[in-house]
Amino acid sequence: MINHPSQTIVLGGASGLIGKALMAALESDGHTVKQLVRRPVKRPDREIFWDPARGEIDAAALEGVDATVHLGGVGIAEHRWTPEFKKQLRDSRVQSTRLLCQTLAELSNKPRVHVNASAIGYYGVRGNEVLTETSPGGTGFLADLCRDWEAATQPAWEAGIRVCQMRIGVVLSTEGGALAKMLTPFRIGAGGVLGTGEQYMSWISLVDVVAAIQFTLDHDPLHGAVNATAPKPVTNLDFTKALGEAVHRPTVIKTPAFAVRMLAGREMAEEMLLGGAKILPARLESEGFVFRCPDIHTALKAELGE
Ligand SMILES: NC(=O)c1ccc[n+]([C@@H]2O[C@H](COP(=O)([O-])OP(=O)(O)OC[C@H]3O[C@@H](n4cnc5c(N)ncnc54)[C@H](OP(=O)(O)O)[C@@H]3O)[C@@H](O)[C@H]2O)c1
Numbered sequence: 001m002i003n004h005p006s007q008t009i010v011l012g013g014a015s016g017l018i019g020k021a022l023m024a025a026l027e028s029d030g031h032t033v034k035q036l037v038r039r040p041v042k043r044p045d046r047e048i049f050w051d052p053a054r055g056e057i058d059a060a061a062l063e064g065v066d067a068t069v070h071l072g073g074v075g076i077a078e079h080r081w082t083p084e085f086k087k088q089l090r091d092s093r094v095q096s097t098r099l100l101c102q103t104l105a106e107l108s109n110k111p112r113v114h115v116n117a118s119a120i121g122y123y124g125v126r127g128n129e130v131l132t133e134t135s136p137g138g139t140g141f142l143a144d145l146c147r148d149w150e151a152a153t154q155p156a157w158e159a160g161i162r163v164c165q166m167r168i169g170v171v172l173s174t175e176g177g178a179l180a181k182m183l184t185p186f187r188i189g190a191g192g193v194l195g196t197g198e199q200y201m202s203w204i205s206l207v208d209v210v211a212a213i214q215f216t217l218d219h220d221p222l223h224g225a226v227n228a229t230a231p232k233p234v235t236n237l238d239f240t241k242a243l244g245e246a247v248h249r250p251t252v253i254k255t256p257a258f259a260v261r262m263l264a265g266r267e268m269a270e271e272m273l274l275g276g277a278k279i280l281p282a283r284l285e286s287e288g289f290v291f292r293c294p295d296i297h298t299a300l301k302a303e304l305g306e
Contacts, residue, residue, distance in 0.1 A: 005030065008065045009217070010048060012036040012100060013072030013117070017176040018168075021210045022069065029214070034065070036072075036100075052096035057103050064109040067217050071117045072096050077178075077272065080265045081141065090145050093117075097152035105159035114156045115216050118165040120202050120229060122146035125275030128200070132282035133167070133225045140271050150225070162223050164216045166209075169229035169279065173206035174303050179243075186243050192253035194260050197237030199276035202229040205293035205302060212281075215289050227281045232295045236276070239296060246300040 009026055013019045014035035023033045034048050036057075041047045050057040052072070062068070073093040079085045097116055104110055123131050124138015137143050150165045157163040172179045185191045204212070212228045234242070244251035261269040281289070293299035 006032070007067055008032045008034065010034045010036060010062060010065050010068045010111075012050075012068075012070035012096065016071055017173060017206070018117075018171060018209055018213075019071045021173075021175075021206055022071070022213055025210050025214060034061075036070075050096075050099070052092070052099050055095075055099055057099055059103045059107065062103060062111075063107055065111050067113045067115070068100065068104060068111050069115045069213060069217070070097055070100050073117070076119075076121075076142075077181075077268070081268045086141060090148070093145065093149045094152045097149055098155070101153045101156035101163075104161060105155040110159060110161050113162040113164070113217055113220075114153065115164045115166060115213055116150070116153050118146050118150050118167045118225070120167050120169045120227070120277060120279050121271065122150070122167050122225075123277040123279060125199075125271060126277040128278060131277055131279045133227055134282075138277070141267060142271050157223075162220065164222055164224065164226050166213060166216065166226050166228045167279070168209060169202040169204045169227075169233075171206055171209050172203050172299050172303060175206070179303065182243065183247070186249060186251070187247050189249040189251075190253055191240060191244060191247075191249065192251045192255060193237050193240050194255050195236070195257040195274040197235060197240065197254075199236050199274060200233050200278040201236055201239050201276050202227075202233040202279035203239070203296070203299070204228055204230050205291075205299040207302065208291050208293055211292065212284055212289060215284065215287075219287055222283060222287060226283045227279050228284070229279045229281050230291055230294055230296075230299065231281055231285060233278050233280075234296050242296045242300055246297075246304050 036050045037047045048061040074088045121142025124140045124143040153163045171177050240251045
C-alpha cells in the first residue's frame with residue numbers, strides 16, 4: 001500500500017492460493033501480515049486464533065490493526081455439490097465473514113478497511129450480456145451464496161469501516177485452481193471445448209488478483225462490490241484454443257454437455273462449466289488500475305512460459 005506505508009494487515013484464508021500470494025506481496029511491500037489461523041497459535045506476533053465454525057475469535061488481537069482481508073472458504077470445486085457439501089461451501093464463507101465483520105464492528109480501534117472475497121458466481125449464468133458491478137445479481141446456488149456472503153460484511157460497513165467485496169473471477173495459476181487442474185489433460189492433447197464452447201469465462205491472473213486486492217486496500221474511493229476480473233473475458237472456445245496454443249497441443253476433443261453433467265453433477269456443470277458470464281472490471285478500471293495480464297494470451301504466457 002503506497003499511500004499507507006508499513007501497515008498491520010490481518011489475513012483470513014492465508015494458506016490458500018490467493019492468500020499465500022497476497023501475503024508474500026504485502027510482506028515484500030514492508031507490511032506486517034497477521035494470519036487468522038484455525039488451529040492453536042504458534043507465532044503470537046504473526047497469528048491470531050479463530051474458529052469460525054464455533055464462533056470463536058481472539059477479538060483483542062484485532063484491536064488497532066490497519067486493515068483486514070478475508071479470503072477463506074472451502075474450495076468450490078473440491079467435491080460434487082451434494083447437499084452436505086453445499087452447506088459447507090456456504091457456512092465456511094458466510095459464518096466466517098459474519099463472525100469477523102461483527103467482531104471488527106465492536107472493536108474500540110477499528111481497521112480503516114476490510115476487503116472480503118466474493119465471486120463472479122454472484123451474476124449467475126448470463127450468456128453474452130455485458131455485466132459490471134451495477135448489474136443485478138443472478139439466480140442459482142452460487143448467486144445466492146455470493147449474495148449472502150456479501151451481506152455478511154454488513155456489520156463492518158454499518159460500523160463505519162470501508163468495506164469492499166471482491167467479485168473474483170476464475171484465477172489462472174499453475175499453483176492451483178482451475179488452470180492447474182486443466183493442465184494435465186491439455187498437455188497430453190486431451191483438452192477441448194466443453195458443451196457448445198460459447199459460454200463466457202471471466203478470468204484473472206493470480207498476479208492481477210493480488211495486485212487488485214492491494215489496490216483496493218490502498219484506494220479509499222473504492223467501496224462495495226469490485227469485480228476482480230480481467231478486462232477481456234473469453235468464451236470457452238477461445239480459452240481452449242489459447243491454452244492449446246500455449247502448451248503446443250491440439251484441442252480437438254469436445255466434451256458434450258451431457259458428459260460434463262455426468263462428470264461434475266448437473267448443478268455444478270450448469271453453473272460453472274457449461275454456463276458463464278461476461279464480466280468487466282468497471283470499478284477497478286475507472287479508478288485507474290492497470291492489469292499486468294489484460295488478455296488471455298499474456299496471462300497464459302506469464303504462467304506457463306512455454
Ligand atoms: N481461485 C479462484 O479461482 C477463485 C474464484 C472466485 C472466488 N474465489 C474465492 O476467493 C477466496 C480465495 O480463493 P483461493 O483460490 O485462495 O481459495 P483456496 O486456495 O481454496 O483457499 C481458501 C482458504 O480458505 C480457508 N478455509 C478452508 N476451509 C475453511 C473453512 N471450513 N472455514 C473457513 N476457512 C476455510 C483455508 O485457509 P486457512 O486454513 O488459512 O484458514 C484455505 O486455504 C475463496 O473464498 C474463493 O471462493 C476464488
